[in-house]
């Protein structure tokens with residue numbers, strides 16, 4: 220009977236999942252999928268490791284399935300799919316671990332209460348992350364759960380890089396530069412030695428460029444600075460988020476344009492970034508394929524801001540040995556990578572055009588002072604690894620897994 224770990228990533232309108240079989244050699248993905256558009260036109264799809272569809276369902280327009288309905292459907296699917304497997308734990312992606320959590324943690328009621336305190340720090344994500352945790356705690360209390368935080372990887376960064384220049388009384392309330400995408404950066408740090416031992420031990424900037432985009436300066440595999448701050452809106456422009464903004468703009472929106480907080484939130488989180496600038500789309504593929512002036516302006520601004528941040532993070536590192544591109548845009552867009560690398564020529568980066576067109580992994584020219592790599596990220600695998608490590612849930616180590624359960628029994632209890 221194979222041990223499996225389920226990884227859940229609950230967003231504002233989606234519930235993504237991955238299932239990993241675990242043995243002494245590591246974690247192997249056996250299926251993954253998502254329930255999405257949960258409040259509008261819900262869809263569920265699950266695929267095996269080679270991309271074959273295992274299960275698919277649509278609920279149609281106007282059927283608000285919600286997170287609870289999605290979890291029920293997922294549990295029913297897992298019950299069928301994992302029959303004969305032993306579900307040892309569920310690992311969750313949780314956006315905010317606040318100042319408290321510097322590493323993943325085994326979840327109990329006390330942890331949930333602490334994480335609840337961080338909802339005001341991440342109101343758009345944290346409540347959704349906590350929803351399946353609470354549901355599973357209630358319905359399958361014997362099932363071990365682990366929380367893995369997007370903030371944790373950055374918690375050991377120097378104090379100066381975590382601070383805003385605000386009065387101490389505000390800083391003491393936890394108003395800090397937390398940084399996000401930590402699971403992605405941690406994964407890259409974990410595999411970088413296989414690609415470039417010198418960079419892994421040295422100074423590297425990782426560019427996580429997706430719908431959400433950020434960059435992280437790593438010294439010896441540890442985060443020392445990142446572009447995201449108190450929230451995941453800061454830093455680079457993103458699909459629909461504005462990135463860094465003069466705080467005076469917010470005051471102007473409120474005072475002069477009479478926008479209330481929710482309207483400002485919608486503007487900076489959902490209507491800005493690539494979508495807002497282009498007026499066309501938040502999707503980089505669409506923008507790169509478009510001849511429209513707005514699309515060009517959005518791509519130009521994205522590339523320009525990356526270039527500026529790269530200089531800033533290289534300065535924080537005191538030099539640069541390598542850069543790593545990852546996530547949807549970073550892994551797939553040779554055009555964007557080329558623009559970033561050309562803009563980094565002053566740092567000593569020379570691009571290998573052919574290697575870049577081929578997707579890497581090494582895309583810098585031989586002899587380039589700064590190396591450039593394309594490395595696919597894998598946040599889910601990072602969560603599975605943490606979950607296994609924390610619970611000792613490897614085959615042959617069952618005694619260390621309190622209350623390990625089968626997929627079927629978890630499904631029965633969660634479906635009840």
Ligand code: ADP
Nearest residue numbers: 428429430431501502503504546547548551552
């Ligand atoms: P998320 O932050 O939602 O996980 P992803 O990492 O999947 O996002 O990245 C999504 C982005 O990647 C979108 O802007 C998409 O257009 C972009 N992308 C995916 N493939 C390509 C490609 N071949 N060329 C350019 N952009 C791409």
